[in-house]
Amino acid sequence: VLTCWLGEHTARSGRQILQDAGIASFETPADAAMAVAYLSDWSRAQRALMRTPSSRSEDVPSDREAVLAIFREVAREGRRMLTEPEAKAAISAYGIPVPETVVAKTPAEAEVAASRLLKTSERIVVKLLSKAISHKSDIDGVVLNIADAAAVGAAARAIEAGVRKHAPQADIEGYAVQPMVTRKQAQELILGMSRDPIFGPAILFGAGGVAVEVMDDTAIALPPLDDVLASDLIGQTRIGRLLAGFRDRKPTNRQAIIAALNGLSQMIVDFPCLVAVDINPLLADAEGVIALDARIEIEPGRVEEAGPNPALAIRPYPSGWDKAFAGGGTHYHIRPIKPADIALYPEFLARISPDDLRLRFLSPRKSFSDQMLKRFTQLDYDRNMAFVALETATGALAGISRLSCDPDRSVAEYALLVRTDLQGHGLGWELLRQIVAYAKADGIGWIEGIVLSENRTMLTMCREFGFSIAHLPDEPGLVEARLQLH
Structure with missing residues (x-):
């Protein structure tokens, strides 16, 4: 029970009687409302703390040694940015599905790879591989929806011409050839990680695609995550409501999104060398999720540092003590x-x-x-x-x-x-x-x-x-x- 006895002189005795009886009494309605807000916030926080997660990021099947081998090779070459195939291999090792990707050194090799992939896929995607260019779409370095192998070779040559025109100093290391993933009712999402100067690594989730900055529909959480915290992160975004399904669209596989968030969380826990991660777009529908593109930046000098990541604001589950x-x-x-x-x-x-x-x-x-x-x-x-x-x-x-x-x-x-x-x-x-x-x-x-x-x-x-x-x-x-x- 909260009370508010208005007035100055006449209210003092009444307010004192209430307080002596153990009943909270405030001078103004605003003070009483603030007290209610404090009680409500405290109760909400207690309920949140007492929820029991069924799975946590440390439960995600992962291959840390495979990712460490990738990071070591990148550090040996003095690079900070992983190529797209390297980044996809790294996130795949932490349970985030990716399409099969074949690396071709030349347009001719791209044609051969496309011939094999077209046996099981209707369309092909060709992407530029260059350590000097991270945003490939800015220089027309991505060609979608290719139906035959010869067109794949032509697309690779067109990409090469575009690089020579827009970024002549950049090295072309090859081309990534992969199946064209088409999921008509899928939502484009973004998963990411960056370092905050105060709170350390932070995980980003929200609406993805090429217009991610324009949409501005993202939310932030601190790792390590569990299924409860990951679900809360999804619920903080507008697109989170669309994922529940509407009209003729089936609900997306929410557990698959949560598993992807937990996989990213555990990678952050395991590797202090991570500087930034950008998985965009992550397609999500009723069938599950698949990452069509990924960018990872590391700090080469910290690759050999073992987890758990000391920069985490929240101490993770102490693995290694079994x-x-x-x-x-x-x-x-x-x-x-x-x-x-x-x-x-x-x-x-x-x-x-x-x-x-x-x-x-x-x-x-x-x-x-x-x-x-x-x-x-x-x-x-x-x-x-x-x-x-x-x-x-x-x-x-x-x-x-x-x-x-x-x-x-x-x-x-x-x-x-x-x-x-x-x-x-x-x-x-x-x-x-x-x-x-x-x-x-x-x-x-x-x-x-x-x-x-x-x-x-x-x-x-x-x-x-x-x-x-x-x-x-x-x-x-x-x-x-x-x-x-x-």
């Missing part, structure tokens, strides 16, 4: 927690005894709200970390170790919980070892935990691990376990 463990005749897969793991918690908590829950949370606990479980699984990996142990055979959650760090990274609090029926086989020790290894690698100075003095199993493990144990003078029954890392 491991296998066997204990008590059971095999486990230990990895960083993901938001989708919330589905594993109800069964996990049901198989933990009330006494083990009391030892973990320092007091009896009977239930956990849905919001609390989401907070357990949706982490800011910059400040928090959790490792889950999953039974390899069933995928069931067997145990979890958790770390929560101070902003200055000097101290982090740890916690550990193993399913009651699986205790005594070394899983808790392995989860603690994993969280300590992560804290060391992350530069954290100390880790500490508050333990009930009756929790002898945990205290024994801590002593064997090298923790110092001290009783808390102001908290009878509690002890503090601390381990210095740096």
